[in-house]
Amino acid sequence: MCFEGAHVIEASISAVPGLIVSFVILAVLVAVPTALVAKARKKPWPLRTALAACLAGIFAVTLLPGDAGLESWQCDTGMPTHVFTSASSLLNIALFAPGAVLAVLLFRRPVTVAAAFGALSGAVELAQSVGHLGRSCSVTDLAANATGAVLGSAAGAVWLYRRRQSPAEPVRDLVWGVSLAAVAVLAVGGVFQSRIDSVDVVAMDDRMRDLAESAAQADEWIATAAKGVFGSGTEMRGTATKKDGSRLKITAETNRGTISGTWPQKTLESARSSNARGDEGSLSEKEVAAAAERFARTWFPRNVAGSDRRIRSIGDGPTRAYTVVYRRYTDKVMMPVRLDLTITTTGRVIGFSARTVDDPALPRVTIDEAKAKTLAEDATGLPADSTSLLAQQVKGEWRPVWWVGSGKQDIAIDAATGERIAGEG
Structure with a gap:
């Protein structure tokens, strides 16, 4: 009975080196003395010996050092979708149910046995969290262990009933069992609440899986974009993905750029x-x-819409190229959206740089260009020789900003308030 569900236990063997050997040694060390003591006291020894072997199995599977687990004083509080049908949960049910059955047959106190094995489950999970065992404390395992304890105790009670053996002192069993369960819940719950850090491994795994799926989709998209930008015959050589907040930034190396x-x-x-x-x-x-324009409208429609276009040549002669710049203005304020293209006289795009953002809502500009120059000259003592008015983030807020240059120092002035923006320049 103790080895019921052995096919499930196989799943944990590879995670705990030397599990079978350790279990055999521990079972012998516990079961043999138990049998000898029982015989010496003229007590039935088979049930006691089997129960000792089952407890040895529980400790071997749950507390032997492994090669996985969270940090000390952490516990996984995530609950998987199939909480009682996963291999890990079935293993824990299979570990605790047989021992509970044997304990009920031996002591004939099913409620107390269920509470005792439930308390043992809590102690095991706490030990996994506190000790440097390479094992993972898990609320899911705790629930599965307790389920195994209840199912085993119920099975033992049914067995006694079918054998016409009534539980010993049922009222006392009920009182002791409920009291033990309450104490265990308060003690284990108090330690978890005060000392243990909760870690939702299920949510972490879901995020990692979503990130991996998203990265694969991003690879497909960037490969398509690379062929569209560099032309047919473009071959992917590798991609690098970096998480940036809620988005992924992906860079692709191809044979063409x-x-x-x-x-x-x-x-x-x-x-x-x-x-x-x-x-x-x-x-x-x-x-x-x-x-x-055709390229920009194909790949950057949001950047082009409503933007002014400027073009200038780079170099001269038959190999010269052109820089095509798109900028959008609202009430004479340059918006943060950007697009710069470099293109040859065959229409081949050598490169581009783009910033695609929505136009921010800005406060009304009250400082004109002349006033901005005066403020800058007062601040630096130098004559102003250039100005530009653009939307810029200042301490996380979009503001209209005058940039005033003197040739030696640039001054940033809030175009809505006239205040100099500290730290800029």
Whole structure:
């Protein structure tokens, strides 16, 4: 009976080196003296010996050092969906049920036995949490252990009933059992509440699984984007994924260059061709601008909508390239959305840099350009020679900001209040 459910116990053998040998040794050390003492006292020894062997099995499986587990004074409080049908839960039920059956047959006190084995379960989980055993304290295991204790005690009580053997002193058994259960719940619960750190391993596993699935989808998306940007014949050489808050930043290396973006937003951030030299193409500046517009509207529709476009050449001669810049303005304030493209006279995109964000709501601008220059000159004692008005995050809040340059020092001034922004420049 003690080895009922052995096929489930096999699942834990690989996680605890030397489990079978340790169990045999421990069982012999406990069972043999138990049998000898019982015989010396002229007591029935088979049930006592079997119960001792079952307890040895419980301690061997639950307390022998392993190669897994949480940190000391931590316990997994996550509850899996199939809490009583997982292999681990079945193992714990199988561990505690046989011993409870034997204890009921021996002592004929099913309620007290159920409470005692439940208390033993709590002590085991606390020992796993406190000790450096490489084992995991788990509320799920505690529930499964207690279930095994109750089922085993119930099975033992049914066996006694079928054999027409009534429980010994049922009222006293009930009082002792309920009292023991209450004390165990208060003691174990108090230690868990005051000393044990809760860790939801189930939620952590779910997050890791979701992250892995999301990373695989991100790989597929960035591979498609790379082929769309660099053209057919693009081959993936590797990807690197980094978690950034609630999103993933993914960078892909290809045979034609590097490209990066964010998932699941599906926004490209930058790309750089491994061939950054200009092409000897025949497209005019106007035709290059049109090619850049088609590319931008395909891959960056949010950046292009409502934005102004500027184009300038890089170099001269047949291999010159062009930089095409998109900026959006609201009430003359440059919004944070960005798009910079570098494109050749064949229409090949050498690279891009993009920032795709929604236009922030800004307070009204009350400081004009002349006032901003005056404030900057008063602060630095230098004449102002350049200004720009743009949306910028200041201490986590979007503000309209004047950047005023003097050639030696730039001053940032809040365009709504006229206050100098400390730490900027």
